[in-house]
Amino acid sequence: MDVSALTLTQLRYLLAVDEHRSFRGAAESCRVSQPALSMQIRRLEEILGVCLFDRGKSPVVPTDVGTRVVTQARLVLRECARLPDVTQSSDEVAGSYRLGVIPTLARTLIPRLVASFTKAYPRVHLVIEELPTDLLVRRLLEDAVDGGLAVTPLGSPAIHERHLGFERFFVYLSPKHPLSKSPEIRQSDLVEYKPWLLSEEHCFRTQILHLCSIDLRQQPSDGGVRFEAGSLDTLIDIVDTGHGLTLLPELVANRLAPERKSQLRPFSPPVPVRRISLIHARQQERRPLADAVLSILTEGLPASLRRRPTDAVIPPILPAHRRKK
Known part of the structure; x- marks a missing residue:
């Protein structure tokens, strides 16, 4: 197989089609016409002697060999992109x-x-x-x-x-929450008082579910409010209106205004981090x-x-x- 006619542009177009699963979307992202991009993909297939995409499916998907070629193309382009770096002095x-x-x-x-x-x-x-x-x-x-x-x-x-470092967890309570009388919070306290959570794409949410032993599939669906926020700021605002509690990482807790810090409670040992x-x-x-x-x-x-804790590290x-x- 002679790959001397293969170009980096063809490999970039290949990755674009794989990312967008559409020749049209790939062409738009590469700022070329769809016929021009399709022609280069066809030329690449001729050079390699294989079919790279199943064009009969929508969205377009790579063939088995196409998937392997995409992986290798990504490596080639990655190494090529590093050429300017190797020209810099080592220090x-x-x-x-x-x-x-x-x-x-x-x-x-x-x-x-x-x-x-x-x-x-x-x-x-x-x-x-x-x-x-x-x-x-x-x-x-x-x-x-x-x-x-x-x-x-x-x-x-x-x-x-x-x-880099270890960040402690803190409980943030509404002003009149029953747990506000406690100087420290036990993990077992959170089983009864369910915290407000971030939405599903946040790993901090899954850490809290793990820490509090909460299974959302077993939550009652016949009453109450379940809200999942996109930011910790939103959860803080909900708690400030007098509703429940949430958990905050240490750096976020440190940024709270002085009047809000009175609503923070540390965990009793072992402190989750x-x-x-x-x-x-x-x-x-x-x-x-x-x-x-x-x-x-x-x-x-x-x-x-920066200090290494002796407490419980909660995985994401x-x-x-x-x-x-």
């Missing part, structure tokens, strides 16, 4: 770095990163995107991002985790840039988060129906 931190951040860390960690990072590393173009955990992992494996800030352990052999890490795919680590991100974030963290358990995908 120079420069280039671009794409960082994904889960929503419950974005508001508290990114402000600590941006100002200090741009001052310390002016030759780095840092691109930051907010992503839920499962999408962040997928983007890492697809090389759509270089690294991520997430809660670990993820239990994936394809993901490398570099420890979540582990924060910089993650990346093992085969795509960009060590100097990753080290730079890690060092700036570590320097900006409160000392309480993904919902069962999403782990199967």
Whole structure:
């Protein structure tokens, strides 16, 4: 097989069709006409001597061999994109770095990163995107991002985790909640008083379900309100109106106004914590840039988060129906 006529453009078009599952959508994303893109995919198939997509299905899906070619094409383009990096001197931190951040860390960690990072590393173009955990992992494996800030352990052999800190959990109570008289909250207290939760795409939600031993399938459906929020700020506002309680990670709790902090309660030992890490795919680590991100974030963290706890680390358990995908 002579692949000398194969082009990087053909591989980019291949990945676009795989991502959009549509020749039209792929052409629009690549800003070319659909006939031009289709012709290049046909040419690629002729070079390789295989059919890459089942065009009889809607949406378009790759064939079995097409799936393998897509995987290899992604590796080829990934390595090609690194050519500018190898021209930099070994001790120079420069280039671009794409960082994904889960929503419950974005508001508290990114402000600590941006100002200090741009001052310390002016030759780095840092691109930051907010992503839920499962999408962040997928983007890492697809090389759509270089690294991520997430809660670990993820239990994936394809993901490398570099420890950053441990964040304690706090209970945030409505002003007249029965538990507000307690100086500390036991985990068993939350079985009776169900907390308000984030929506399903947030790993912090599944940590709370695990911590409180809540099975939503067994919740009564004949009364009460069940609301799942997109942000912790919304849950805080609901609690402030005098309704129930929620759980907050330490950095969010630290940002509360002084009048709101009186509504916080710590957990009695063992205190639940979540582990924060910089993650990346093992085969795509960009060590100097990753080290730079890690060092700036570590320097900006409160000392309480940098100490290794002796308490219970709650893993970011993904919902069962999403782990199967």
